[in-house]
Amino acid sequence: MSSQSVQVNVDDGIAYVLLNRPEKMNAINYAMFSELDSAIKSIKADPTVRAVILSGAGGHFSSGLDVKSVMSAPMQALKLLFKLLPGNANLAQRVSLGWQTLPVPVIAVLEGCCYGGGMQIALGADVRIASTESKLSIMEAKWGLVPDMAGLVALRQIMPKDQAMLLSLTAKVLESHEALTLGLVTQVSKTPMVSAQQLAIQLMQTSPDAAAAIKLSINRSWTASIRSLLCRESISQIRLLLGKNSKIAATRQLKDPQKSYQDRQSGW
Template sequence: MSDATHLTPERYVTLSISEHVADVRLNRPDKHNGIDWKMIDALLAVQQELHARARESGLRAIVLSGEGPSFCAGLDIAAIMGDAARVPQLLVAGANGCAPQRNTVQQLALGWRDVGVPVIAALHGNVFGGGLQIALGADIRLCDPDARLAVLEIDWGIIPDMGISVTARGVRPDWLHELTWSGRKVEANEAQSAGLVTRIISSPQEEALALARQIAGRSPSAIRAITRLYDEALAAPEAEALALEAELQSSLLGRAEQTECIKAKLEGRAPRF
């Protein structure tokens, strides 16, 4: 895939694609990437573009990060309430091109999964409220040691509603209750204990891009099969999970990509897909 760079309207989100990896960056640094109406529109536009590119090209991984001092400090309430008449529209299922079972704010977090490739979030600075919920939509979250994370919706008398009932299933329930009830801000180590982040690393964006490139060098068919296996089998009854495991393995064995993996391993080189 050739290099490409795109800027959304108002440049609130940037998108660069190189070597099968999409580098998506929230780009409202002076506001800690706070989510206003333009940021919402920009994020939805990038998700739609990535979904289209995944179907027609060789996109294999996504890195999601934020420019400036923070990943995302959450909803910019003042900006959002500047057009309060639009707020109810955010909760209408199927609006703005969303799937029938999702509304706009849920799409902001869950839409990354629709692309069908691994998504890695690189977190630093403030990762609050909607920012944390967007990050939970990623498959992997790499976190700077000095980052602070929080679920702050309780401060506004509301619940976290950006798909967290789906994306936080790997978070310890007791931690999730406490953080959601209290709005307490936690450091990276505590967030990792809760299951909010995958790894703590001093250069999360750099590491996320390196990991994405590593994943992009693996068999795309195997990556898709692994994704489907974990998405469907982990919550399925044992018999269904084991049947899916065997079905997916059978779909890979002896095919061109799997044969290339074997040849590359034996020849001591990187596989070519």
């Protein structure tokens, strides 16, 4: 699946999602919001995808919201923010939160600028690998706005409250190693795309059903009650034991390390 603002290419089980407005440092306009939302849905429906690598074209992940483009079209701004119920995710929030709903690991490769809305999108990934030269910021306060793209869902799990508060209030621009120290990124690499590809291949050595169940369990249970955590673990384990990929995993460990997994079960 390819479009003007977002390109998706699936190769050997890895879905490469590319933010593709290099002339604008991948600033996010309405088309990119819409195309990212569609990309997430298409990947979710493809059982052959085992991992996602999300990156930006032209040496930058994203400079954030294309304010001029969005504000010049009031109807598009309304479409970004519209939701039937306050607790539902709108289009702007789905391009961050949506990555967490995928039953496969999502790795964001952060090069150059990763500001504002770009940072919110990256926070939706399971792993963020930043280049040694990248700069990151929760920048909405600089524009008189609140971070409203659901990035706080991940931010509150990876960073102490006081640090998240300071970064959001000050719109401070962080060097990659400082972001690593604070927990905003997972890893810093001189070659982040190579590191992401190596990690994706490593993650693909385990059962796709187990990966989906683990991601679901961690995301849903991280702040849930112990009772709901225990319930989810038991249900997932029964589903895995009844599936074919758990038997293939045992075969790979005991007899044939090269035996291929089947496509992921539906329903994860």
